[in-house]
Amino acid sequence: MTFVLIHGSWADTSFWDEIAAELRQLGHIVYVPEYAGHGADPNKAVTHAMITQSVVDYIVSHNLHNIILVGHSFGGTVVQKVAEQIPDRIRRMVFWNAFVLKDGESAAEELPPAVRETFIQLRKSSPDDTIKLPFPVFRENFANTASFEFASHMYQQTPSEPAGPLFERLDLKKFYNLTIPRSYVNLTEDTAISPQADGSYGWHPHMSSRLGLFRYIQGVGDHFSTAKTDPRSVAYRIYEAGRD
Numbered sequence: 001m002t003f004v005l006i007h008g009s010w011a012d013t014s015f016w017d018e019i020a021a022e023l024r025q026l027g028h029i030v031y032v033p034e035y036a037g038h039g040a041d042p043n044k045a046v047t048h049a050m051i052t053q054s055v056v057d058y059i060v061s062h063n064l065h066n067i068i069l070v071g072h073s074f075g076g077t078v079v080q081k082v083a084e085q086i087p088d089r090i091r092r093m094v095f096w097n098a099f100v101l102k103d104g105e106s107a108a109e110e111l112p113p114a115v116r117e118t119f120i121q122l123r124k125s126s127p128d129d130t131i132k133l134p135f136p137v138f139r140e141n142f143a144n145t146a147s148f149e150f151a152s153h154m155y156q157q158t159p160s161e162p163a164g165p166l167f168e169r170l171d172l173k174k175f176y177n178l179t180i181p182r183s184y185v186n187l188t189e190d191t192a193i194s195p196q197a198d199g200s201y202g203w204h205p206h207m208s209s210r211l212g213l214f215r216y217i218q219g220v221g222d223h224f225s226t227a228k229t230d231p232r233s234v235a236y237r238i239y240e241a242g243r244d
Contacts, residue, residue: 001068001091001242002029006055006082008073008098009161010133010142012039015072015224018231019238026239031067033058035078037162044128048165052081059089068242070094073192073223076207077101077170084174094241096185096234097192097223100207103172107165111193112201123163130160138224141192146225154225183215183241184208187234192223217241 003023007015013032020030035054037046055078059067069090071079076098083090099107108116122131133142135155143151186204195202208214219237220226227234 001239002031002064002066003068003070003238003242004031004033004055004059004064006033006035006069006071006075006078007038008071008075009166010138010158011073011224012159014157015227019227019235022232022235023239026235028239031058031062031064037165038159044130044160044162046162046165048077048081048168048170051078051165052085055082056085059086065089066091068092068094068238070096070238070242071098072096073098074107074166077107077165080172080175081170083178083180084172087178087180090180092242093180093182094185094238095182095208095211096238096241097187097190097203098184098207100184100210101170101172102210103176104169105172106167106169108167109169110201110207112196115193119163119166123167126160126163128160129163131163131166132160133158141194142223143225144191145189145222146229150225150229154228181215182211183217184211185217185219185237185241187219187221187223187226187237189221189226190223215241 005016013034016032023030033055036050037044069079076095119131138155139151193202217237217240
């Protein structure tokens with residue numbers, strides 16, 4: 001199988017290093033494209049369309065077909081838009097604790113009001129329209145199963161995130177007319193978006209149910225640190241989600 005792995009916010013392609021290695025050990029081909037405004041790209045004034053196009057260009061330039069397109073977190077919004085442009089190249093889409101936005105919605109609108117307001121204030125106080133996660137938020141919601149020492153180490157590697165794409169409302173009418181098979185991987189300790197008592201927020205089933213008919217794969221872990229502390233488990237869940 002050929003996997004194309006798309007990371008989320010506050011990350012770059014190194015997020016996937018250990019998971020990609022595990023998938024390759026299982027005999028699969030793995031590509032990990034970087035997208036605009038992230039990694040070595042110093043331009044933080046990016047749009048969601050620029051991010052999407054950089055992934056599309058990577059897939060086309062590498063002549064990839066029959067791919068399993070995997071999006072983590074904000075990467076879910078990216079794979080939604082990528083699929084609109086190159087549906088004939090995608091065998092299956094896998095959303096791993098990822099946003100599945102409704103037509104006309106932004107990722108920011110899927111954040112609980114208090115979190116959204118915090119991000120708005122962080123954006124306003126930033127000199128370059130980025131958002132730097134406060135350590136308490138990262139520790140409690142992104143690395144909640146990690147030791148304090150490992151969470152601290154990961155946090156030191158966490159970049160600021162371009163704010164604009166998080167607040168862009170996306171036209172997803174075309175996505176919701178696609179018939180590409182899709183799966184949702186849910187790690188049960190992931191509290192990056194804490195579910196509310198009324199079910200109004202959270203990964204599963206709040207966002208996963210928008211996929212219509214989908215395969216559900218469940219595992220154990222948090223939003224960020226499990227990718228490093230137990231990559232074999234995550235890789236196998238992604239394999240289970242992607243296989244026929």
